Amino acid sequence: MDLTIFNAVIAVVIAIAFAAANAAYLVLAERRGAGRIQRRPGPNVNLFGLLQPPADGIKLMTKQLMIPGGADKALFMVAPVLAMAPAIMSFVTIPFSNTIVAHSMNVGVLMIFAFASFGGMAILLAGWGSRNKYGVMAAVRAVSQNISYEVPMLITVITIVMMTGTMNLHEIASLQSGGFWNWNIFPVSMSDGFMLQPLMPISFLIFFICSLAETNRAPFDLGEAESELVAGFHTEYGSMGFGLFFMGEYANIVIGASLITILFLGGWGCPFGLYPGVWWFLLKIYLLIFSFIWIRWTFPRTTIYGLLNLSWKILIPISLFNLLLTAGLLKVF
Amino acid sequence: MIKDTIKQAFLDLLPDPEPIIEEPVVEAAANDTAEDGKKKKAVKKEEPPRVNGVLECDHAAHGYDIDVQLEPGELLAAVMILDKNDFFLESITGVDWIKEKQLESVYDFSRYDFDQCRVVIRTRTPRDNPNIPTISKIYPGANWHERETHDFFGIKFEGHPHLIPLLLPEDADFHPLLKDFKP
Amino acid sequence: MSGPIHIRSDETFTLNVGPQHPATHGVLRVKMEMDGEYIVKAETVLGYIHRMHELMGENRTYPQVLPNLSRLDYLGAMGYTHAHVLAIERAASIEVPERAEYIRVLMVELNRISSHLFWFGAFVMDLGGFTPLMYAIEDREHILDLMEAVTGSRLTYCYFRFGGLYNDVDDDFINATRAVIPRLRKSLKKYDALVTGNIIFRKRLEGIGPISAEMCRKYGATGPVARGAGLDFDVRKNEPYSVYSEFDFDIPVYHECDSLARYNVRMDEMEQSLRIIEQALDKLPEGPIMPKKKPKLIKPPKGDYYQAVETARGSFGIRIVSDGTKNAYRFKLRSPTYSNMSLFDEACEGMMIMDALAMMGSLDLVIPEIDR
Amino acid sequence: MNLMDTINSMLPSVLTADGLAGIADEAAGVVFLVICAITLIGGIIACNSERLVRAVAGLAVCFVGVAAIYFFLNSPFVAMMQILIYVGAVCITIAFAIMLAAPEDNKKHGPAGPLSGPLGLITAGLVTFGMIGLGLKTEFIAIPKINMGSVKLIGVQLLTTYSMVFELVSIVLLIAIIGSLVIARHGRSK
Known part of the structure; x- marks a missing residue:
């Protein structure tokens, strides 16, 4: 299928709508979830709190956008957009089901990582542009974190790509259809003959940790560590500037969950091969998002060196070893 | 007993035997009615200000065991004795004796020990020129206490590394705990 | 990170942590000279909520000052008023009925637990874990309800009177307190499982923020900070006041000198306080709560009086220099966190900011109490 | 079959992809020009801005433009x-x-020599002239599409036919790493 301008526009519009709706209601879900975990109700007035996100949105939009004195105005304004836009672009290539995919690209995996790398740039520019010391410190932290977790994440993805022989997300998900025994997370795959991949659970674990870190979620939320750096890179942002960062964060969470679902959990496939479809996909990503929320409200924050040590000293060696071993196994079987 | 050791050390430190009054602890008997207290107060009013020396106090009545008053010049030596005996600095404060035109600086010391011994060191300086050597070289913790005392009383701690207002605003030029302070 | 850190002083920048900063729990400002994430030099700036309680103490009569004391520390107010009434009772030689003494200890220990519970939540929040705060506040709520029923207030108590108490406890209170104790024990176990064993939590505290015994001595640090440095010092044991000598309780001491040791001390202290409360409830004698001959006007005889108590934060002292009138001639408050905080400047040098703020959390700061 | 096709089939023909194909071809030229403009603007920002971070942002814009050209191709x-x-x-x-190293005041350099302007102009002119000449002289042949981005083929191509390009790319990356290290070291040793 050719990429025409028209359906590109439609795709982007739908992606923005999906991302925005997700961001708004994931905030509510997060707050309700946090409430449950902390034995309190959370926002619950007005239809179980369902009117809370629009109210928040209106509040954010009607606030004045303050630009701190001495800030680099251009970068300060560009950064939130840069945080949000690539996240939306990534939605274009995510297959929600066998039929619902805006543009199935052969380099889909690569595209998501390419756009994810904008996230680091956005944080960097936000922190630097606001001319706030907390912002700059947070930017440096967040970027070193993003860079160091991109490495094991990509290495882990390579194992998947080696197994499936494609970078097309749609194909990767299709290969796992049929039932949960075909999913990449499990050590045994029977989709086309018997295949032994004993290291896949490790890959999954690495990928899961990395996607937590890449989305700057607790316990890896060092970029906005509020007890140290006030609010990190978005200390100076209010109004919709903050709103865009917020939406970008949740859009990234959705993308991270979608990627995990597609790469490891069989995409839109039913665990028992029945009625595959978009509902299974949504169920899986929301379960994953719930686990993100659960983790966030359970663990304290790590330290920046603890975080970097985890990446460089543990995850990268393990993922490299994993890669070599998987390659070896592929060669043998 | 650490109390006796310290007392002896202070007695050795203050070489001038004349000002030392080994008062039998008068206040120790204060466990009686308020009327007695009034009497005592009436007696005390005629007393001259306290002279330098070591005083052993009843802990139950005063909350401390040894009360030493000395000249500012002898302060460092006295604090060193306490430092050697593992005392820690509780606090430093001042008292404005405006009638006697003197500022008193009070140092509280105690020990992390079951051999309890609280020591109070007092030293008095003239009100118009209150200069006392700093003990922050011996006890770094005295830094803040001395700054606070400087804030409130204007006592100058000679040799203090950073004698600027701590609790008061940084441009404060008044000393609120002086008795002639008018807000 | 372990190992010595080589710091170049020529490329530092100044970071103002506070006066409005989430980690300082109030208006405290630390001017930090930073080299990247490392602190080269720190200078604490105080006085943002300095209210000159000492001058108020000189301008008001002794009973009028009593409510001021509970405004020092909004978390553990009971201990501070306790110090005041003890000091006046010592100075003016007022007898206290035994029942009142027991109830005082009961209240102070309940308040100590509620203070430690709040600290626990706030400390874990400093480390980025928000949930334990909610659990701690929920448990603290039970204690506050208990105390509200008797004292009439939830935070800034003015319950003690010179010679006794404002209000007697009834059977409802005693039964409710007995019911709360097992609940709190259960909660403490839960916190242990939820937080103490958490690997991230331990990694952030173990070996971080060393405060040695010698440093404590030089700076006059007391309370859990000193006990976390292996110093067996607690005014309740070392210099028993009130009826503390009647109770059987231990002073938790840890020798690791790190933030985790200070955490452990406080968590163990809650258990010890529970023990004291149980014993106080068992031993609670019958009788009046105010002395028979209550002096109408408090006029301590001329002299200099010092009273130290162990509050939730450490050794709190009141020095009253009396000139025989109804006002104090000099009213000095020795607050424990003032001394505990003063060592922060030295202790945090060369640390990373996140570790330094974790250490600051482990000092259990209440800013109004530092500034007085 | 995917979502877009479904949507397309439900729309009036003028708005469908096929109906739009003609317009799209027309638009393609415009899009290409826009992409080129983005690349150039990025490059100009990168060269002319006084703040280093802005220059890097410009560079990023320029790179995105280049990426868009690749995508377009x-x-x-x-x-x-x-x-x-x-x-x-x-x-x-x-x-x-840059963040780790350069203080903000460092951006002002000493006055340039009298010859630097003319020399720069001449060099730029020569390069431009050469590029234009090269562009005009080269015969553009349509190279058959190698693949649609299949990983296996890309890998094989990179390690056989285009191994030289592959190596060159690695060298560029190496230079980037070394360059940043040099900047960082420079700031440190000051």
Whole structure:
């Protein structure tokens, strides 16, 4: 299928709508979830709190956008957009089901990582542009974190790509259809003959940790560590500037969950091969998002060196070893 | 007993035997009615200000065991004795004796020990020129206490590394705990 | 990170942590000279909520000052008023009925637990874990309800009177307190499982923020900070006041000198306080709560009086220099966190900011109490 | 069959992809020009801004433009690699190094020599002239499409036919890393 301008526009519009709706209601879900975990109700007035996100949105939009004195105005304004836009672009290539995919690209995996790398740039520019010391410190932290977790994440993805022989997300998900025994997370795959991949659970674990870190979620939320750096890179942002960062964060969470679902959990496939479809996909990503929320409200924050040590000293060696071993196994079987 | 050791050390430190009054602890008997207290107060009013020396106090009545008053010049030596005996600095404060035109600086010391011994060191300086050597070289913790005392009383701690207002605003030029302070 | 850190002083920048900063729990400002994430030099700036309680103490009569004391520390107010009434009772030689003494200890220990519970939540929040705060506040709520029923207030108590108490406890209170104790024990176990064993939590505290015994001595640090440095010092044991000598309780001491040791001390202290409360409830004698001959006007005889108590934060002292009138001639408050905080400047040098703020959390700061 | 096709089939023919195909071909030229403009603007920002971080941002814009050109030329793999490596890694590394190293006042250099202006102009002119000449002289042949981004083929191609390009790319990356290290070291030793 050719990429025409028209359906590109439609795709982007739908992606923005999906991302925005997700961001708004994931905030509510997060707050309700946090409430449950902390034995309190959370926002619950007005239809179980369902009117809370629009109210928040209106509040954010009607606030004045303050630009701190001495800030680099251009970068300060560009950064939130840069945080949000690539996240939306990534939605274009995510297959929600066998039929619902805006543009199935052969380099889909690569595209998501390419756009994810904008996230680091956005944080960097936000922190630097606001001319706030907390912002700059947070930017440096967040970027070193993003860079160091991109490495094991990509290495882990390579194992998947080696197994499936494609970078097309749609194909990767299709290969796992049929039932949960075909999913990449499990050590045994029977989709086309018997295949032994004993290291896949490790890959999954690495990928899961990395996607937590890449989305700057607790316990890896060092970029906005509020007890140290006030609010990190978005200390100076209010109004919709903050709103865009917020939406970008949740859009990234959705993308991270979608990627995990597609790469490891069989995409839109039913665990028992029945009625595959978009509902299974949504169920899986929301379960994953719930686990993100659960983790966030359970663990304290790590330290920046603890975080970097985890990446460089543990995850990268393990993922490299994993890669070599998987390659070896592929060669043998 | 650490109390006796310290007392002896202070007695050795203050070489001038004349000002030392080994008062039998008068206040120790204060466990009686308020009327007695009034009497005592009436007696005390005629007393001259306290002279330098070591005083052993009843802990139950005063909350401390040894009360030493000395000249500012002898302060460092006295604090060193306490430092050697593992005392820690509780606090430093001042008292404005405006009638006697003197500022008193009070140092509280105690020990992390079951051999309890609280020591109070007092030293008095003239009100118009209150200069006392700093003990922050011996006890770094005295830094803040001395700054606070400087804030409130204007006592100058000679040799203090950073004698600027701590609790008061940084441009404060008044000393609120002086008795002639008018807000 | 372990190992010595080589710091170049020529490329530092100044970071103002506070006066409005989430980690300082109030208006405290630390001017930090930073080299990247490392602190080269720190200078604490105080006085943002300095209210000159000492001058108020000189301008008001002794009973009028009593409510001021509970405004020092909004978390553990009971201990501070306790110090005041003890000091006046010592100075003016007022007898206290035994029942009142027991109830005082009961209240102070309940308040100590509620203070430690709040600290626990706030400390874990400093480390980025928000949930334990909610659990701690929920448990603290039970204690506050208990105390509200008797004292009439939830935070800034003015319950003690010179010679006794404002209000007697009834059977409802005693039964409710007995019911709360097992609940709190259960909660403490839960916190242990939820937080103490958490690997991230331990990694952030173990070996971080060393405060040695010698440093404590030089700076006059007391309370859990000193006990976390292996110093067996607690005014309740070392210099028993009130009826503390009647109770059987231990002073938790840890020798690791790190933030985790200070955490452990406080968590163990809650258990010890529970023990004291149980014993106080068992031993609670019958009788009046105010002395028979209550002096109408408090006029301590001329002299200099010092009273130290162990509050939730450490050794709190009141020095009253009396000139025989109804006002104090000099009213000095020795607050424990003032001394505990003063060592922060030295202790945090060369640390990373996140570790330094974790250490600051482990000092259990209440800013109004530092500034007085 | 995917969502877009479904939507297309439900729309009146003028708005469908086929109906739009003609317009799209017309639009293609416009899009190409827009992409070129983005690339150029990025480059100009990169060269002319006084603040280093802004220059890096400009560079990133320029790289995105280049990536868009690749995408336009039907090489999504190279386009994605361009973004992943140049924006995601090189730009961030440079910005990172600048943040760690350069104080803000460092941007003013001493006055340039009298010859620097003319010399720069001559060099730029020569390069431009050469490029234009090269562009005009070269005969553009349509190279058959190698693949649609199949990983296996790309791998094989990279390690056989285009191994030289592959190596050159690695060298560029190496230079980027060394460059940022040099900047960082410079700031440190001062």
